[in-house]
Amino acid sequence: MGTEIRTLGDDDVAGWLKALNTGFHRAVELDPEEVALRRATLELDRTRGAFDGGRCVATFRSMPRELTVPGGAAISADAVTNVAVTPTHRRRGLASRLMAADLGAAKERGDAVAILIAAEYPIYGRFGFGPATWVTDWEIDIPRAGLDRRYAGPDPAQGAIELVDGAEVRAFGPALHERVRRATPGAISRSKTWWDLNTGAVVHPSNGWTAPFFAAYRDTATGEVDGLVAYRVNDPHWPNKLPHSDVTVVSLTAATPAAEAALWRHVLSLDWVRKLTTDHRPPDDVLPLLLGDPRAASVETYADFMWLRVLDVPVALSARAYAPLAADLVLDVRDTAGLAGGTFRLETAPDTAPRCTPAPGAAPDLTLDVADLGRLYLGDESALRLATLGLLAEHRAGAAATADVLFRTARRPWCPEVF
Ligand SMILES: CC(C)(COP(=O)(O)OP(=O)(O)OC[C@H]1O[C@@H](n2cnc3c(N)ncnc32)[C@H](O)[C@@H]1OP(=O)(O)O)[C@@H](O)C(=O)NCCC(=O)NCCS
Structure with a gap:
C-alpha cells in the first residue's frame, strides 16, 4: 500500500509530533502532558501527515494569519509551518504532495497568499514561493558605539521605561503588536499561543524556558505603552575584574520613533554590557544610526526570511x-x-x-x-x-x-x- 496523505484525528497527534521532531533531527520523546499541550495549538483540519503502514513519516501544517501589505491593508495568508520528512522517506515526493494538498485547500478557502520561513533556500521556489522579506542580525560593539555613559533614561516629559513581567506583557502586548504589525508591511498577526509561549505562561518541557527581561516604553502624555523590548543578559566571566557581559535582544517592537529610540538606548546602556546582538531585524533598521559611531554595528547575518506565494x-x-x-x-x-x-x-x-x-x-x-x-x-x-x-x-x-x-x-x- 502506498503512503497516505491526510489530515489528523486526535489519535494521530502523538505520532505526528514524533515525526516532526524526527524530521528536525530532535531525538526527544514527548510525555503525554506535552502532547496534550501541543495538541491544543494544532488546528487538525489543516494539520497533515503522510502515513506509511499507519506510521507518520512526514508532517505539514498551516495557520490562518493576516499579512500587512504596502499601504497598510491586511490580506489573508496561509502560514505554512512544521514541514518535516523522516530521513528514511525523503526524496519520494512527500513534501510535494503535502504542499499540493495544503495550497489547494488554501486556494479553495480564498487565501490571497501563502507564506513560510524556509529552512533552506533551494526548497520552496519549485512550489511558487519567492523570498519576499529579508532580515539582518546585528552585533553592536558597545564601547565603540560612542554612547554617553551618563544617560539616565528618556526625558520624563516624553516617556519612561518600565520593567514588566510576563503577565503584564500578556495584558498590553497583543494590542501593541496589533498597532505595530498593521503599520509594518511584511508583519503578520499573532495567536494567543504565541504570547503564552513567549512570556512563560505555557512551557513545552522539551523546549524549556528562561525568562527574559521585558522593558516597556510608556508615553507620558497619552499614558499608553508604545514599545516593548525582550532581552537576556549573559554574564560569563570577569577577566582582570573587567565586565564582559553580552545582551541579546530577543525582540523589540515599537509603535513610535520615540519608543524605538528609547528602548534601544535602554539595552545599549546597561552596565557591564560590552556586546549587543539582535534577532532578525529589518535590513534598513535605524539601529546603527542611533549610535555615535554606526560602524560599531556589524551585520552578523543578512538573509532571506519570509517567502511568499501568490494564490490569487x-x-x-x-x-x-x-x-x-x-x-x-x-x-x-x-x-x-x-x-x-x-x-x-x-x-x-x-x-x-x-x-x-x-x-x-x-x-x-x-x-x-x-x-x-x-x-x-x-x-x-x-x-x-x-x-x-x-x-x-x-x-x-x-x-x-x-x-x-x-x-x-x-x-x-x-x-x-x-x-
Ligand atoms: C526539505 C524536506 C521537507 C523535503 O522533503 P521531501 O519529501 O524530501 O521533498 P520532495 O521529495 O517532495 O522533493 C521535491 C523536490 O525538491 C527537492 N528538494 C527537497 N528538499 C530539498 C533541499 N533541502 N535542497 C534541495 N532540493 C530539495 C527534491 O530533490 C525534489 O526535486 P525534484 O522535484 O527535482 O525531484 C525534507 O528533506 C526535510 O524534512 N528536511 C529536514 C527538515 C526541513 O528542512 N524542513 C523544512 C522546514 S522549512
Missing part, C-alpha cells in the same frame, strides 16, 4: 498600494501548479485605489513566474534586477522600469517573527 493575483495586487503613478501594466503570470496563473491588468493612478483584474487575451507587457511575483509583491525586489537575471521578460519597452517604480517601497518590508 487580482486580490493580492488590488490590496497593496503602489507609487503614485498612472500606469497600466498587463502581467502574464506563469504558475505550473495551476493555482494563480493567467493574464492580469494592473491599473494605478495617484489618489485612486489600484485595480487588478483578469485580462484573458490581452497582450502582456511583462511575463514572470508566480515565485518571482512573490519576490516583488511586498516591495523588496526590483523588477529591473529580475529582468537582468532573465526572470522577468519585458514585451513593451519601459514596462519593467514602470513595474520597478510601482512595486518598490520606501521602507523595506519586515516579518519580525519565526512562525
Whole structure:
C-alpha cells in the first residue's frame, strides 16, 4: 500500500509530533502532558501527515494569519509551518504532495497568499514561493558605539521605561503588536499561543524556558505603552575584574520613533554590557544610526526570511498600494501548479485605489513566474534586477522600469517573527 496523505484525528497527534521532531533531527520523546499541550495549538483540519503502514513519516501544517501589505491593508495568508520528512522517506515526493494538498485547500478557502520561513533556500521556489522579506542580525560593539555613559533614561516629559513581567506583557502586548504589525508591511498577526509561549505562561518541557527581561516604553502624555523590548543578559566571566557581559535582544517592537529610540538606548546602556546582538531585524533598521559611531554595528547575518506565494493575483495586487503613478501594466503570470496563473491588468493612478483584474487575451507587457511575483509583491525586489537575471521578460519597452517604480517601497518590508 502506498503512503497516505491526510489530515489528523486526535489519535494521530502523538505520532505526528514524533515525526516532526524526527524530521528536525530532535531525538526527544514527548510525555503525554506535552502532547496534550501541543495538541491544543494544532488546528487538525489543516494539520497533515503522510502515513506509511499507519506510521507518520512526514508532517505539514498551516495557520490562518493576516499579512500587512504596502499601504497598510491586511490580506489573508496561509502560514505554512512544521514541514518535516523522516530521513528514511525523503526524496519520494512527500513534501510535494503535502504542499499540493495544503495550497489547494488554501486556494479553495480564498487565501490571497501563502507564506513560510524556509529552512533552506533551494526548497520552496519549485512550489511558487519567492523570498519576499529579508532580515539582518546585528552585533553592536558597545564601547565603540560612542554612547554617553551618563544617560539616565528618556526625558520624563516624553516617556519612561518600565520593567514588566510576563503577565503584564500578556495584558498590553497583543494590542501593541496589533498597532505595530498593521503599520509594518511584511508583519503578520499573532495567536494567543504565541504570547503564552513567549512570556512563560505555557512551557513545552522539551523546549524549556528562561525568562527574559521585558522593558516597556510608556508615553507620558497619552499614558499608553508604545514599545516593548525582550532581552537576556549573559554574564560569563570577569577577566582582570573587567565586565564582559553580552545582551541579546530577543525582540523589540515599537509603535513610535520615540519608543524605538528609547528602548534601544535602554539595552545599549546597561552596565557591564560590552556586546549587543539582535534577532532578525529589518535590513534598513535605524539601529546603527542611533549610535555615535554606526560602524560599531556589524551585520552578523543578512538573509532571506519570509517567502511568499501568490494564490490569487487580482486580490493580492488590488490590496497593496503602489507609487503614485498612472500606469497600466498587463502581467502574464506563469504558475505550473495551476493555482494563480493567467493574464492580469494592473491599473494605478495617484489618489485612486489600484485595480487588478483578469485580462484573458490581452497582450502582456511583462511575463514572470508566480515565485518571482512573490519576490516583488511586498516591495523588496526590483523588477529591473529580475529582468537582468532573465526572470522577468519585458514585451513593451519601459514596462519593467514602470513595474520597478510601482512595486518598490520606501521602507523595506519586515516579518519580525519565526512562525
Ligand atoms: C526539505 C524536506 C521537507 C523535503 O522533503 P521531501 O519529501 O524530501 O521533498 P520532495 O521529495 O517532495 O522533493 C521535491 C523536490 O525538491 C527537492 N528538494 C527537497 N528538499 C530539498 C533541499 N533541502 N535542497 C534541495 N532540493 C530539495 C527534491 O530533490 C525534489 O526535486 P525534484 O522535484 O527535482 O525531484 C525534507 O528533506 C526535510 O524534512 N528536511 C529536514 C527538515 C526541513 O528542512 N524542513 C523544512 C522546514 S522549512
